[in-house]
Amino acid sequence: DFDAQLGALSTGAARLQALAARYGSDELARWMAALTDYAERLTRAALAEVPDGDYAAEDVMEGAGGTLLPICARVSITGGEVTVDFTGSAEEQAASINAVAAVTRSAVAYCVRCLLPPDAPSNSGVFRPIEVVLPEGSIVNARPQRAVSAGNVETSQRVTDVVLAAFAEALPERIPAASAGTMSNFTFGGTRPGGEPFAYYETVPGGAGAGPDGDGESGVQTHMTNTANTPAESIENAFPVRVRRFELRDGSGGNGRHRGGDGVVREIEFLVDADVSLIGDRRAVGPPGTQGGEAAEHGENTLIRANGEREALAGQQQLRVGAGERVEVQTPGGGGWGKDAHD
Template identity: 45%
Template sequence: MTDGPGMDAVELEVVRHALAGVAEEMGAALRRAAYSPNIKERVDCSAAVFDPDGRMVAQAEHIPVHLGSMPASVAAALDAFGPLAPGDQVALNDPYRGGTHLPDLTVVAAVGDDTDAAGGHLLGYVANRAHHADVGGAAPGSMPADAVDVAMEGVRVPPVRIGDAAGMRDDVLELIAANSRTPAERRGDLRAQLAANHVGARRLRELAAARGSRGLARAMAEVRAYSDRRVRAAVREIPDGTYTFTDVLEVDAPPLTRTSESRAAPEGEAGTSESRAAPEGEAGTSESGEGEVGPGEVPIRVEVTVAGDRVTADFAGSALQVAAPINAVRAVTLSSAYFVFRMLTDPDAPPNDGCYDALEVRTPAGSVVDAAFPAPVAAGNVETSQRIVDVLLGAFAQAVADGVPAASQGTMNNLLLGAASPGFSYYETLGGGEGGTPFRAGMHGVHTGMTNTKNTPAEAMELAYPLRVRCYELRQGSGGVGAHPGGEGLVREVEVTTDATLTLQTERRARGPWGLAGGDDGAPGRNTIVRADGSEEQLPAKGTWTLHAGDRVRVETPGAGGWGPA
């Protein structure tokens, strides 16, 4: 079947699953070939397929914050080099040029129809993103809690060719590896990323061989249009109106002035629209009555407008970017909005950029939801993304009260341990409670929102690192009471067997996740250092500390909000 006149329902299903299968196989290849437990065990990586214009046409069921922001990486690669030649591979992590935060390295590859040699007909692009456990910076793991600019967070890689038809560029690989405390891992993980793209390219060429290159291009367009139709139909079921909500991040930091290095999004970028920054004193107001702002808190505010088959999410009123690593670049905010939009419209529609044609996202430039150089951004990707999800759900709950869950744990509970000598870097995000839903109770001890990784098994962790897992259990009684209770959090206690640096990037330590429709809030999380002599030190939500052999860190993750009165 090649260049037929149209596509019936059966053919459409075959094509959409074939394209998704390319991305899924890329992810499997990356996990098998990677060196670090963070990718092999936790599966902190994602893959997707793009058409020749750089529009996403399929993704694997991997990490939401990766996948929603990956189109910005492909766009940045094309901005830097123009259409890539088949066989070219471009690496980048620069948050202000298509990246999210520095540990996430993305590799984009151009795919030709018959050969990887330059000059082949361009079929599209494949790309994958992996979280590297260390890319330099002021603390092991490259997410120092005291960072006041992005230079403290590690090596910043603008779009750069890391491979072409002749093979890998070892000079680029060595530059990245040399800036890490664990260079052997970086070499292995980057080679695995390039290999995964080779797998994706081979499978995409097989699809082109079966359908013809024009047939494949038409199939990609049909799948995107199909997703758009399905999502718009679902949007029309949401009552028209304007809905606002505010929630906060737990950090006490002064505003950070943007510089001339920041650039506006390219004209015509999907969802691009600058909105005003909030006048002093306005941020934190909410017509819903939720989320009043207190001292040591940074507000995120959204106004959602539903009109027919269109939705606008305007983040005017959110705080200006701050001198702390909670700033999210625009790609992260878009990714969070995409996640909620799919969740509340048609989550079974094929995931591609057609799902988001009905959504416009407006962000104030130089704010915590649209950060500009030199703002530090490490936790913006992992923590602020979660809060953006919460404020969007809080707004939509006013429109479709019986279709929105209570707040889940609202954090990834980032735990980082490492040292330069002996060189190691352990990174983990910990599960917690899932919010009670209108249909069932929330699940216990799971990853929610913008994360979708596994845990690191205790056996793998103790084999790879100078660490011992002393406790790993559910945190009983942490879920909010309700007709459908919130899920329970976790307790994870880890002992270091050598001197090490600890960094925590967490949220929901002062306020628990909110309940909905009369349900109770979940219990806030708690962080503790247990010294070798048995003394305990209660820790704030974020920080970097020195541990000595025998010391332990205990992380108790938040329970989730309950839904409906008990």
């Protein structure tokens, strides 16, 4: 990741210098300012189409010991500007599900960006009509020294869910139901028979929420995650594991006029002893539907012993597995949209 970031920044700097050399730094700065101003105008225009008012939503993160931690958002629209207030959200936690302010603000900006035309530029101009109120010391604005590794990959998803749910009150015919709401992080590592260490990390897709125009997609990355699927052949070639199952989890999407997409089943068998780390949410409460649609199935994590015995695992858990044992990750589906006409 660091190499990719450094490479992107190096390439960007070189191209920016080339533009400055070709057009002059003053002219380049003028057009850069024009581009951010254009993004601001598009954002204000999109927000102006949302009826003025206050819209609120609440959802939960799953904390230690099964504790449900509220994430609250009040979205206030006034004349093409928006304030998103997270007052009432849970306090910061000892576990790593805390989000820093930058992550929460980015998730809010993403939600607003979803209201814009697809070809609208993404730059600082989008942020200008947006104010975000973040209580210090909360799960959405953790203070220094708090653990935050899952805040970016999990809590950001719930922030997205609650902000979009609040917008759904104002724009019921535009906003979809909640998607899987988790990246279902699956990490493992160990030592090969020859003594060489190995490590692997992936996020497992789930179901997309249904929308006013149709069913949700199945087995996809949604919202704050965009990693691609690693083919089973590649994993088995690179690591001492076997992919026993990777299939859609039929029926896990929420019912409704339009049905939520299904999650997936991912089952990995370990050919050597290994350490496994699971970080995933929506293992107790499934993604909600909207406009009368039903909630999707929540996810499940399971350890399958070599003799076939199954042992339920928590959403966030570290464990040691032996050769011949398997870990199964079942991801949530997406919520349904609209009341089923047959109900």
